[in-house]
Amino acid sequence: MKKTIITVVGKDSVGIIAKVCTYLAENKVNVLDISQTITGGFFNMMMIADLSESRKEFMDISDDLTELGESIGCVIKMQREEIFAKMHRL
Amino acid sequence: MVNIHEVLETNEMIEKENLDVRTITLGISLLDCADNNLDRLNEKIYEKITTKAAKLVETGKDIEKEFGIPIVNKRISVTPVSLVGASACKTSDDFVTIAKTLDEAAKKVGVNFIGGYSALVSKGMTKADENLIRSIPKALSETEMVCSSVNLGSTKTGLDMDAIRLMGEVVHETAEFTKDRDSIGCAKLVVFCNAPDDNPFMAGAFHGVTEADAIINVGVSGPGVVKRALEKIHGEDFEVLCETIKKTAFKITRVGQLVAKEASERLGIPFGIIDLSLAPTPAVGDSIADIFEEMGLERAGAPGTTAALALLNDQVKKGGVMASSYVGGLSGAFIPVSEDQGMIRAVNDGALTLEKLEAMTCVCSVGLDMVAVPGDTKPSTIAGIIADEMAIGMVNQKTTAVRIIPVIGKSVGDTVEFGGLLGYAPVMNVNKFGCEGFINRKGRIPAPIHSFKN
Numbered sequence: 001m002k003k004t005i006i007t008v009v010g011k012d013s014v015g016i017i018a019k020v021c022t023y024l025a026e027n028k029v030n031v032l033d034i035s036q037t038i039t040g041g042f043f044n045m046m047m048i049a050d051l052s053e054s055r056k057e058f059m060d061i062s063d064d065l066t067e068l069g070e071s072i073g074c075v076i077k078m079q080r081e082e083i084f085a086k087m088h089r090l
Numbered sequence: 091m092v093n094i095h096e097v098l099e100t101n102e103m104i105e106k107e108n109l110d111v112r113t114i115t116l117g118i119s120l121l122d123c124a125d126n127n128l129d130r131l132n133e134k135i136y137e138k139i140t141t142k143a144a145k146l147v148e149t150g151k152d153i154e155k156e157f158g159i160p161i162v163n164k165r166i167s168v169t170p171v172s173l174v175g176a177s178a179c180k181t182s183d184d185f186v187t188i189a190k191t192l193d194e195a196a197k198k199v200g201v202n203f204i205g206g207y208s209a210l211v212s213k214g215m216t217k218a219d220e221n222l223i224r225s226i227p228k229a230l231s232e233t234e235m236v237c238s239s240v241n242l243g244s245t246k247t248g249l250d251m252d253a254i255r256l257m258g259e260v261v262h263e264t265a266e267f268t269k270d271r272d273s274i275g276c277a278k279l280v281v282f283c284n285a286p287d288d289n290p291f292m293a294g295a296f297h298g299v300t301e302a303d304a305i306i307n308v309g310v311s312g313p314g315v316v317k318r319a320l321e322k323i324h325g326e327d328f329e330v331l332c333e334t335i336k337k338t339a340f341k342i343t344r345v346g347q348l349v350a351k352e353a354s355e356r357l358g359i360p361f362g363i364i365d366l367s368l369a370p371t372p373a374v375g376d377s378i379a380d381i382f383e384e385m386g387l388e389r390a391g392a393p394g395t396t397a398a399l400a401l402l403n404d405q406v407k408k409g410g411v412m413a414s415s416y417v418g419g420l421s422g423a424f425i426p427v428s429e430d431q432g433m434i435r436a437v438n439d440g441a442l443t444l445e446k447l448e449a450m451t452c453v454c455s456v457g458l459d460m461v462a463v464p465g466d467t468k469p470s471t472i473a474g475i476i477a478d479e480m481a482i483g484m485v486n487q488k489t490t491a492v493r494i495i496p497v498i499g500k501s502v503g504d505t506v507e508f509g510g511l512l513g514y515a516p517v518m519n520v521n522k523f524g525c526e527g528f529i530n531r532k533g534r535i536p537a538p539i540h541s542f543k544n
Contacts, residue, residue: 005092005097007097007098007101033091035093035094036094037094037095037098039098044094044098046094046097046098048091048092058156059152059155059156062155062156077101077158078158079156079157079158080156080157081092082157082348083100083157083158083159083345083348084092084096084097084100085092086344086345086347086348087096087100087341087344087345088092088096088099088100088341089092
């Protein structure tokens with residue numbers, strides 16, 4: 001499994017999750033978990049996703065998501081899970 | 091599984107609190123390049139560096155993107171050049187050709203500094219060591235990326251006062267050679283007592299002779315993250331203060347360990363150490379002095395600063411040690427003046443003097459760092475400042491260093507602009523009383539009694 005964390009931060013609006021999930025589905029990225037919270041008036045969403053079935057490389061998906069984020073007024077980042085797991089887990 | 095709060099906390103550290111990996115430094119041994127023909131030696135050095143480090147920068151950038159953590163610098167350290175060039179270099183100018191080769195190799199692979207134009211003379215100098223040391227002003231003025239360091243003493247050997255006297259002159263001459271650029275050559279020159287073999291930070295990085303053929307060392311940072319964590323526990327007691335620093339240092343270091351392991355795997359080069367450092371930058375919010383202010387000092391340099399720094403340095407090590415499998419280098423809190431907004435403010439406000447800085451170096455990770463002094467400071471006075479700092483390292487069994495910049499044409503009250511990560515610095519006052527009689531004595535200061543542990 002190639003686990004990654006996708007975060008979406010921005011002003012809340014209709015269809016954000018739909019647009020991100022559509023892109024992921026088209027590229028065979030499996031979403032394992034979604035959670036969201038509102039902090040400081042901003043919409044924060046985190047997805048745990050698995051890239052192992054996707055034919056696209058990590059870097060390409062990451063670039064596509066950045067672009068998608070810009071088009072819907074959000075900041076979308078994709079990072080490998082290890083940076084969070086290592087920092088917060090023994 | 092990680093949760094959203096952990097993810098947001100990490101990303102906040104990166105985006106708002108300047109968390110980054112300060113440097114991935116590739117140490118490369120040049121011992122197998124040694125040759126008695128200077129041209130051949132230079133060819134072999136260029137070949138080895140450009141081969142070993144061919145993918146360093148690209149790999150660093152890939153890791154940066156995949157993990158979403160900035161890796162500010164990608165650098166190279168090499169075997170002290172006085173050893174590598176000993177049989178080929180008959181003059182100081184011969185050594186300068188090696189500096190130029192290092193510079194070209196660094197430019198070719200895209201790193202921003204290359205360290206190791208160095209000599210280890212803690213007990214005495216060979217002819218090659220002396221030639222290299224005398225070549226430093228020219229080497230640093232005719233190259234861009236090359237950093238130079240000289241180890242002048244250790245707890246085990248005592249202090250080489252002949253080399254210290256010579257370095258007083260070399261620092262001054264380096265300032266003269268680069269006076270058209272605010273004596274910036276001195277920002278790339280550092281002297282040490284007890285220099286570590288595996289330091290990834292410039293200007294003092296070199297690849298020690300105790301090291302393997304190539305090794306990855308990583309320096310972490312994050313003063314902004316510590317400051318922010320302390321804001322959240324404002325006014326709490328020392329136990330809470332210390333625990334908070336320790337936990338924060340652990341988190342910062344875990345990121346460094348992850349990056350180091352990843353870089354090592356991708357480059358096929360063994361992982362050496364993590365340098366657990368709090369290294370400030372001139373960016374707002376990336377300051378060690380700001381941490382002191384958050385702890386309750388009006389300015390860095392106020393009474394209590396040495397205690398605050400001692401506490402900070404120790405907790406950073408305690409938190410970091412458990413986060414990494416191998417720790418080394420300089421590890422601790424750096425207190426450079428020009429690279430830290432809060433330190434600059436403290437000097438400008440009259441809170442921080444050279445003497446207080448010297449006291450602080452007894453408990454910080456390194457020493458007098460990026461300190462600008464008047465250009466007319468005598469070479470013997472510079473040697474005296476170096477000797478004092480080296481003595482602190484020797485007696486306290488710690489690494490100490492001096493990176494001092496006598497800025498030609500400037501005096502107390504002026505400001506010097508070095509640019510980039512080197513920042514800017516107010517010119518500090520130096521004690522006007524001389525020390526020639528002491529510095530001009532020949533020979534060595536013996537090792538202290540507590541060094542004889544056999």
